[in-house]
Amino acid sequence: MRAPSAGRTTAERGRPRLLTVFLPVLLLAGGAVLDYNTSPHFSAEAFYTAAPMTAAALLSLRATVLAGVGACAVDAALLAHFGFLDDSGGRSELAAVATVSALAVIVNRLMYYSDVRLQSARAVALAVQRAVLPEPPAAIGPLRIAVRYRSAAKDAQIGGDLYGVQATPYGVRCVVGDVRGKGMEAVKAVDVALGAFREAAEEEPSLVTVAARLERALVREAERRAGIERIEGFVTGVLAEIPYSGDRVSGDGLRLVNRGHPAPLLLHEGAVHCLEPSEPALPLCLAEPGAEEGRTDTVVFPPGATLLLYTDGLTEARDRAGVFYDPVVALTGRAFPAPDALLDALLADVGRHAGGRISDDMVLLAVTRGR
Structure with a gap:
């Protein structure tokens, strides 16, 4: 700059x-x-x-x-x-x-x-921001990837939302999360969570154990805090895994583990499906010590489909009447040529809905499977 x-x-x-x-x-x-x-x-x-x-x-x-x-x-x-x-x-x-x-x-x-x-x-x-939240590659194997980060604070570049995308021996693994709180403590938690994700994503055979590694790292970080943040600090997050081999998606398709985070969306041929977890799980840092919270859900991920992960800054955006933004309604019946186009349209749409007033940080991560 x-x-x-x-x-x-x-x-x-x-x-x-x-x-x-x-x-x-x-x-x-x-x-x-x-x-x-x-x-x-x-x-x-x-x-x-x-x-x-x-x-x-x-x-x-x-x-x-x-x-x-x-x-x-x-x-x-x-x-x-x-x-x-x-x-x-x-x-x-x-x-x-x-x-x-x-x-x-x-x-x-x-x-x-x-x-x-x-x-x-x-x-x-x-x-x-570029050090803590590096820009993911535009494509990994058969997958095209796009991300957008918008901070609620004017002139701020980074807050308590996080994202990560990594090619691993188990496929492409993604994480999107939201740290409770603001300021430098939230940024520290983001750094810890992403560091743990990058290491665990390469080593752990399942998303549940990746989430457990994140939890242990965040608990250790929380123990260094003082006051109410030590007791009430937590992170909501969703982990996704898309196995692939060469230029084709392999296995059963898309796997998800949701730890108290807004449900991802799957867009395909104008339809929008909300991927709610089969069993609810506590956010990271709130589970019992040693417990492995969260169940891995498997979802069909057809060619041309797009997985949309986001933080609650999207769904908590309100218009002047106090009505929350609903991405399912907004995206149903629409088609986008690429994940970048989807995210740009989504940001413009939520901006119009909220009249330009963004009250919370927002991360949008889209992964599109090639046809």
Whole structure:
């Protein structure tokens, strides 16, 4: 991510609208016309001070300096026209305009350096996200894969949601989970869970034992916490396994273990099936020590079908009337050429439903079986 160009604010780095660019000029021109056509004792000083301050907030350093110089020049010209330039009141007004113009330059610089720090923080957050949640490959064997992560916090890049995709001796294994809580403690739990998943997915013969390895790692991490987080911390998650050989899916198709997480969806030929677990299981960190919670469910995964894993940020998005978003209803009867297209359409749809207000982090992971 590149740092912002020197001397430019956030608004300027976009493509500023014509009105934004000429707003200081309009303020100066409007003030001059008003000043010229009214009583000599009326002053448009407010217009002259507003022009450089507007430029400071919206435009570059050069534009701010020009607006300040222009404000002083216009005010001096009007004071001279009415014979007040050598008057103490006129000099006081001109000094006030010059002072505000100088302050506008300082404000512009402060906003610029604040913007630089924000861009730097965003770059660091993005680097952390890429380290903790690396982008999965676009394809593994016969499977095409896409993922989207949206944080509820403005300018944040990572939160308490997690995902992982890995090619293993047992097939492609995936995990999507949601850590209770926010902040750095949640990020630590995400890191621990994904580290345990990457190791266990290579070694454990079943998804139930993979989930058990995740649980043990998260319990150890929770024991290092203090206060209520040590007692009430937990992670919901769903694990998926798709065996394949060469360029074909093999075995019985799709296997799932759900630990208290929203049920995945299977999309095929316009139909959407909700893959509820055959037996409910507790979230990770809430099971009895040594117990192997969760049952492996096997689901037919036909050619052209797409598995959609997600966190509850999707289904808990509400519209202004408080109605939750229902992805089953939204996706039924629709076809998508690729998993990327599905996720982009889903994000756009839930954004419209919620009016752009995202109240929780959201992970979407789609895996499509080739035909």
